[in-house]
Amino acid sequence: MRKKTIEDYVELVYNLQKGKKIVHTNDIASALSINPASVTEIFQKLSEEGYINYEKYIGATLTKKGRTLAVKTKKKHNKITEFLILLGVDKEIAETDACEMEHILHPDTMDTIIKFVEVIKKCEITPFWLNRLKEYTKTGKLPKCPPELYQICTKYSKK
Amino acid sequence: MRKKTIEDYVELVYNLQKGKKIVHTNDIASALSINPASVTEIFQKLSEEGYINYEKYIGATLTKKGRTLAVKTKKKHNKITEFLILLGVDKEIAETDACEMEHILHPDTMDTIIKFVEVIKKCEITPFWLNRLKEYTKTGKLPKCPPELYQICTKYSKK
DNA sequence: CCAAATTTTTAGGTATGCCTAAAAATATAT
């Protein structure tokens, strides 16, 4: 398994903190199937670096810095998931791949993906286009583009 | 830096082996800016697991198993790069992001990306569509879709 | 062909991220 990043932990603390005030060692340990003792070490590190307020035997809460990072990370995560689902990737797989991708993508790539999703959602001809992608993914065949459509597209592309 | 995988090393050996018979410890060491001693350890591991033929003080060549993995990995790499460039990501950034993505993407996601690239390249209206994406990425504005085009698309989508 | 320079390996060290076992603190139940 990939080494977990600070982002991973902060995001997890954020998710677990929903509705509760404090996240306990054990919450993280069982969420990740690791030993509570390891979480103690992680908490100590996150605390040193200013992402959480941590008190021995009590638990942890995100600092402002931690919450900011968590929210940013979650946003990336959601955008990537949405992107992959739009392309036709299965929801669950999109979710796990997004979880990996969010850590590695260059900000420019991230921006491109965000724009892509927006255009997909705004552009009127996208549904047609996506249908063709699905069709091709399923059958391996791409139906011929209606000639009148092709004509219009080339006309407008030249502008 | 992310932990390097067997795929990384095998792909690198493959690239360095181009035109030479044998890859030396030092080739890898300087390519990755790590110590030659570390490469010795890596070679020992790769050899144990059957990816390279390795002889002390001589160097390494890929086995059939190693070459197969290298080619497969390179193909993934190239497809992802192509995909990102199509979306509008800068060539260099596409390259480095692809290098990370190739290790983590689920095979289904990989397939989807491959199909996507194929459709992008085959579908006659794609250039029009991509123009709009570029336009939107640059200006933040999406020009209104010509009504006649919209009509045709919705007509054909319903089929 | 052999001495010097270069390359590669060996041996041992460091940092990290996890582990287990046991000690310490906290929570619960009668």
Added chain:
DNA sequence: ATATATTTTTAGGCATACCTAAAAATTTGG
């Protein structure tokens, strides 16, 4: 209220992926 159960921490261990220094093998130049 205190004994018992639970949770958390401490202390020490293991594996891995890198490192450095020095030994060993190979290559090169006169």
